[in-house]
Amino acid sequence: MEQFVQLIVAGGLVLLAGLWGTALAARWGPAWAASVVAALVGSTALAVGIRSKLAV
Numbered sequence: 001m002e003q004f005v006q007l008i009v010a011g012g013l014v015l016l017a018g019l020w021g022t023a024l025a026a027r028w029g030p031a032w033a034a035s036v037v038a039a040l041v042g043s044t045a046l047a048v049g050i051r052s053k054l055a056v
Contacts, residue, residue: 015042
């Protein structure tokens with residue numbers, strides 16, 4: 001599978017998990033903070049995957 005597709009799919013899944021985690025975890029707790037980090041990593045991977053295909 002192409003690298004940009006892997007980044008888009010993985011980024012979307014991690015972003016989704018992070019958003020669900022922030023919705024379900026107690027605010028300002030360790031699980032909430034980890035979910036925020038996961039959402040940021042997921043959105044970054046998603047953006048990198050999209051940008052890598054557009055830059056070509």
